[in-house]
Every structure is written in C-alpha cells, then in structure tokens.
Amino acid sequence: MKKLGLITDDMTGTMTCGVLLAKAGIQACSYFSPDHLAGAEKQEAVIISANSRNLPPEQAKQNVKRAYRALIAQGAAYFTKRIDTTFRGGIGYEVDALLEEMPEDTIAVMAAAMPDTHRVVVGGYSIIDGVILTETGAARDVLSPVNQAHIPTLMRSQSNNQVEEININTVLAGQDVLEEELSAKRSAGGKIIVIDALSTEHLHTIAHAVYKLGWNVLCVDPGAFSQQLALCRGFGNPERVPKQPGNLIDLESCTGKVIVVAGSATDVTRKQIGVLSGESCAESVSVDASVLIRKDQRAEEEIERAISRGKECAEKAGCKVLIFETAVSGKKLVLKEEEERLGLKKGEASGNINAALGKIVNAIISMPEMKDQLNGLYMTGGDTLVTVLQAIGAAGIRLIDTVIPQTNLGVIIGGALEGTSIVGKGGMIGKDDTAMLAVNRLFFETSDKK
Structure with a gap:
C-alpha cells in the first residue's frame, strides 16, 4: 500500500497534519523520532517530527533527510514538508534538503494557507486574522522570530532553488488556467512554486490542478493543501471520519x-x-x-x-x-x-x-x-x-x-x-x-x- 509521508519541524505540527488527515478518514500516526515508529506499518499516513525548527540550517537539513529515509522504508510514496503556519524556522533549508533526496523531477508546490485558522496568503504575503505576519506575535517569537511576511522573498533568502510565485487571480481563473501557469513556471526553471490561497476551495482547486498534471510533487504547507491532494489521490474513508461531541460537560x-x-x-x-x-x-x-x-x-x-x-x-x-x-x-x-x-x-x-x-x-x-x-x-x-x-x-x-x-x-x-x-x-x-x-x-x- 502506498502511503503518505509527512515531515514536520515540531510535534504540534505532526498532530495538526495527522488530525487533518484523520478528519478526512485517513489513518494517521505522528512520531517524535524516525528511530521509533511502532505501529507505522498499519497506517495510511506516517508523520515524523524532525524537531528541526530551532536548529542551525545544516543540522535541520540532516534531521529532515533522516526522517525522509525512514518514511521511504515505511513505504511512503507521496511527501509533504509540513511548515509552521507562522513560517517560523528554516523552511527553505528544509525544502532544499528534501529536494536533494527526492527524484530530480520533483517540484515543491507551496500552498501555505490554513483557512480554518484564518491564515491566508495573498500577493505572496502571509496574513493572520487580518494582520500581516510580521506584525503578529510570530515576529517576537523567543526562538525563531519571523521578520519577512512576503513568502517568496522569505524562501529565496533560505533556498538555493529557483522560487516562482502564482497570484490569487490565476487561482480564481480556474483549474485549467492554473495548470497552464504551473507548467509555465516549471518550464521557466521554477523548483519551488508559491501559490496564493484564501479559502479551502482555493486549495481544492490547486490540489486538483497539481493532481491532473501528474507531477512528482513535494507539498509544502501547514496541512490543509496536503489533505486536499490526498483526497484527490483516493485516500480517505468516510466511515472513519470522527464523530463530534455534543454539549460541554460539567x-x-x-x-x-x-x-x-x-x-x-x-x-x-x-x-x-x-x-x-x-x-x-x-x-x-x-x-x-x-x-x-x-x-x-x-x-x-x-x-x-x-x-x-x-x-x-x-x-x-x-x-x-x-x-x-x-x-x-x-x-x-x-x-x-x-x-x-x-x-x-x-x-x-x-x-x-x-x-x-x-x-x-x-x-x-x-x-x-x-x-x-x-x-x-x-x-x-x-x-x-x-x-x-x-x-x-x-x-x-x-x-x-x-x-x-x-x-x-x-x-x-x-x-x-x-x-x-x-x-x-x-x-x-x-x-x-x-x-x-x-x-x-x-x-x-x-x-x-x-
């Protein structure tokens, strides 16, 4: 069975990814380390924390590569580099690490919105609850402060790969137009493509376009785009979707x-x-x-x-x-x-x-x-x-x-x-x-x- 393999930079991220998949009826477990994966063989999605967010770039890259190799050993075929919703850590370095490990034709597609928590990307800028990223608490994070809200610029400052961007107008134009633009960005040498999104519907459109293109893709996102692409690939069982509780108890x-x-x-x-x-x-x-x-x-x-x-x-x-x-x-x-x-x-x-x-x-x-x-x-x-x-x-x-x-x-x-x-x-x-x-x-x- 082909599996989903997701690599995060901390354990909160692994839980966020796993729950998004579980809510779509996909069996998922998250792990602290690539060295201890008890029960992973029974899962459709295996999520490993590289514990890399606050590490120096080279050490972070090595941790990410170790996690990737462990996922390959577990039968993972589709991969995600899960990122923090406030873009803390060395995202560009970690994406580069995976692109070094994955097949040469891999393209990193970065649809980094998380609409359910009011995190969107428009004009390449990260907006959280209507506030520009660098004016939120993330800018004052004690370990990984964020000083750049324009995501393509942030990625270019950390990655050695060519970064391209697709704005919201292209997404709104529909799947066919988006497919053409994705192909054009790839032909222009783009290895990392950053795409605007403001809603789950936008992520759905992006996922369908990527799936139809049939590319070897590395998803780069907080989890919602990866969920949509997994559904496109046929993962998910409605009978496994969790039941919601009723009223609060005393x-x-x-x-x-x-x-x-x-x-x-x-x-x-x-x-x-x-x-x-x-x-x-x-x-x-x-x-x-x-x-x-x-x-x-x-x-x-x-x-x-x-x-x-x-x-x-x-x-x-x-x-x-x-x-x-x-x-x-x-x-x-x-x-x-x-x-x-x-x-x-x-x-x-x-x-x-x-x-x-x-x-x-x-x-x-x-x-x-x-x-x-x-x-x-x-x-x-x-x-x-x-x-x-x-x-x-x-x-x-x-x-x-x-x-x-x-x-x-x-x-x-x-x-x-x-x-x-x-x-x-x-x-x-x-x-x-x-x-x-x-x-x-x-x-x-x-x-x-x-």
Missing part, C-alpha cells in the same frame, strides 16, 4: 483527573491557562522557569518542590484539573537574552525547562492513586509536548480529531500511558477558552468510552 461532575502542562510563554497561552486556573476544580502549580534554565542544584530543588506541591494538589478530593505552568504567574522570560547572559547554546534554555517539566509529570503519573484516575493530558507548546511524552516513554500519537483547529486530540502510542488521550496545542493558537475546551474534551472522551 467538570465538577466528572470523575478522574486531567494533567495540564503549559510550557509555552506566549500571551495567548498565559490568558488561556489563567482562565482554566480560575475554575474551582483546578489546582495550579507554578514552576519557576528562571531557575530551570540551568541544570544545577537549584533547578533540582525547584523540580522536587513542584513534584511535592503537585502531589499535594492531586490528593485533594476536589481536584479534577492539575496544572503545571511556567509563565502565567511568573515573570515572562526572553530566552535568547537569558542564554546570552548565561553562556548557553541556542535552544538550551527551552530544552532544560521542558526536560524539568518532563521529570515533574513523570513523577506525578507514577503516583499509585493516579493509575486509574488519569483521564488525559493537555499540553501547550510543541517542544513541551515532545519532551514530556518522551520522558514517560511514549513513541508517538495516533490522531483522532480537533478540539478547535490546530488544537488536536489523539491517543498516546507506547510508554507508561499507552492508550491515554492527549490534546496538544501550539502556543499561539486559540482563544481565551481554548484550555477549558481541551480539558472538557478529554473528560468527554473518557466518559464516552465508559
């Missing part, structure tokens, strides 16, 4: 507990966790990220303090939601500045914080009373999700559904929490009530199974 009446880990430091996440923390059934443990930045005795003491406090909260009869957060009640850190001040490598501060959160969660789920009480995990921040799940021995996630677009529901593969429900979300996604919705869905999933 958390106070629920049994069991949900553990929340908020490693993202964005203002969006701070507000969401703040709302959830206000619930009477929620207990919040603030973890001092400024202490965790360095692996030393103070950090170990802070980890032990958080574990002790977490156990106290978990043992409370009224505790239904146990929250571990690093940025809601504490000072917001600029990790790049902290790394420079302390002489740490790029990404080391974030890695140390997330590793500490992994130790804390592992200790909490190991409590005997947690064995039959845990309804699921909710994590915000892609790096946090990966580090915590790896700390408990998980290999990946089987995707099921969305809570809201880009806030995704799945089931853990491998480790101590095999089969446990999980919701993962990027730090910049959602509204103030998103954490509440995620926790509610985890309780619903457990009650539904019962």
Whole structure:
C-alpha cells in the first residue's frame, strides 16, 4: 500500500497534519523520532517530527533527510514538508534538503494557507486574522522570530532553488488556467512554486490542478493543501471520519483527573491557562522557569518542590484539573537574552525547562492513586509536548480529531500511558477558552468510552 509521508519541524505540527488527515478518514500516526515508529506499518499516513525548527540550517537539513529515509522504508510514496503556519524556522533549508533526496523531477508546490485558522496568503504575503505576519506575535517569537511576511522573498533568502510565485487571480481563473501557469513556471526553471490561497476551495482547486498534471510533487504547507491532494489521490474513508461531541460537560461532575502542562510563554497561552486556573476544580502549580534554565542544584530543588506541591494538589478530593505552568504567574522570560547572559547554546534554555517539566509529570503519573484516575493530558507548546511524552516513554500519537483547529486530540502510542488521550496545542493558537475546551474534551472522551 502506498502511503503518505509527512515531515514536520515540531510535534504540534505532526498532530495538526495527522488530525487533518484523520478528519478526512485517513489513518494517521505522528512520531517524535524516525528511530521509533511502532505501529507505522498499519497506517495510511506516517508523520515524523524532525524537531528541526530551532536548529542551525545544516543540522535541520540532516534531521529532515533522516526522517525522509525512514518514511521511504515505511513505504511512503507521496511527501509533504509540513511548515509552521507562522513560517517560523528554516523552511527553505528544509525544502532544499528534501529536494536533494527526492527524484530530480520533483517540484515543491507551496500552498501555505490554513483557512480554518484564518491564515491566508495573498500577493505572496502571509496574513493572520487580518494582520500581516510580521506584525503578529510570530515576529517576537523567543526562538525563531519571523521578520519577512512576503513568502517568496522569505524562501529565496533560505533556498538555493529557483522560487516562482502564482497570484490569487490565476487561482480564481480556474483549474485549467492554473495548470497552464504551473507548467509555465516549471518550464521557466521554477523548483519551488508559491501559490496564493484564501479559502479551502482555493486549495481544492490547486490540489486538483497539481493532481491532473501528474507531477512528482513535494507539498509544502501547514496541512490543509496536503489533505486536499490526498483526497484527490483516493485516500480517505468516510466511515472513519470522527464523530463530534455534543454539549460541554460539567467538570465538577466528572470523575478522574486531567494533567495540564503549559510550557509555552506566549500571551495567548498565559490568558488561556489563567482562565482554566480560575475554575474551582483546578489546582495550579507554578514552576519557576528562571531557575530551570540551568541544570544545577537549584533547578533540582525547584523540580522536587513542584513534584511535592503537585502531589499535594492531586490528593485533594476536589481536584479534577492539575496544572503545571511556567509563565502565567511568573515573570515572562526572553530566552535568547537569558542564554546570552548565561553562556548557553541556542535552544538550551527551552530544552532544560521542558526536560524539568518532563521529570515533574513523570513523577506525578507514577503516583499509585493516579493509575486509574488519569483521564488525559493537555499540553501547550510543541517542544513541551515532545519532551514530556518522551520522558514517560511514549513513541508517538495516533490522531483522532480537533478540539478547535490546530488544537488536536489523539491517543498516546507506547510508554507508561499507552492508550491515554492527549490534546496538544501550539502556543499561539486559540482563544481565551481554548484550555477549558481541551480539558472538557478529554473528560468527554473518557466518559464516552465508559
């Protein structure tokens, strides 16, 4: 069976891709590493995180190539380089890495809109919720700030391949005109073709044009274009499309507990966790990220303090939601500045914080009373999700559904929490009530199974 092979730059991206496919009736699992792909042989789509977003270009390229080779070994025939919806990371470098590995006639088609979350591309510019990309929070990202909103220009600054662009007028003119323009861009030497899109219908038109051309294509997008092209290729079974839940349930009446880990430091996440923390059934443990930045005795003491406090909260009869957060009640850190001040490598501060959160969660789920009480995990921040799940021995996630677009529901593969429900979300996604919705869905999933 020919499979879809998708490579992302973080675990949140793998979940987003996987859920988009699952919602179209395509069986999909996402994995943290190309070295551990338990159950991949049973899937129609295998998604691997290269964990590359914040790496230097050459290291990122090597990670992407390793993931590609693992997908080839699993029987993948159609490929996607999944990109962040806010264009963080070295997208051009990673696309180049795949074009170096794939057949010489491969063309990268970049239809980078995600209409369901109000991310569109018009005139080559990325617009998010009506705001130009460089005026959003992505421009101030602590690890990968974005300073270019014109996507063809961004790609040319990172890629050694010729970049061409097709504007929205051509897409609106219909599939036949679009096919002609795609062929013309390829004949002109284009190896990466960036295409405007404002709606799912536009992505549908682009996918049909690409499919009809019969090219060997590398999809470059956040997931929605890849979903449309997969459907064109005959993937998908309507009987597998997940059922949506009904009304929200009363958390106070629920049994069991949900553990929340908020490693993202964005203002969006701070507000969401703040709302959830206000619930009477929620207990919040603030973890001092400024202490965790360095692996030393103070950090170990802070980890032990958080574990002790977490156990106290978990043992409370009224505790239904146990929250571990690093940025809601504490000072917001600029990790790049902290790394420079302390002489740490790029990404080391974030890695140390997330590793500490992994130790804390592992200790909490190991409590005997947690064995039959845990309804699921909710994590915000892609790096946090990966580090915590790896700390408990998980290999990946089987995707099921969305809570809201880009806030995704799945089931853990491998480790101590095999089969446990999980919701993962990027730090910049959602509204103030998103954490509440995620926790509610985890309780619903457990009650539904019962």
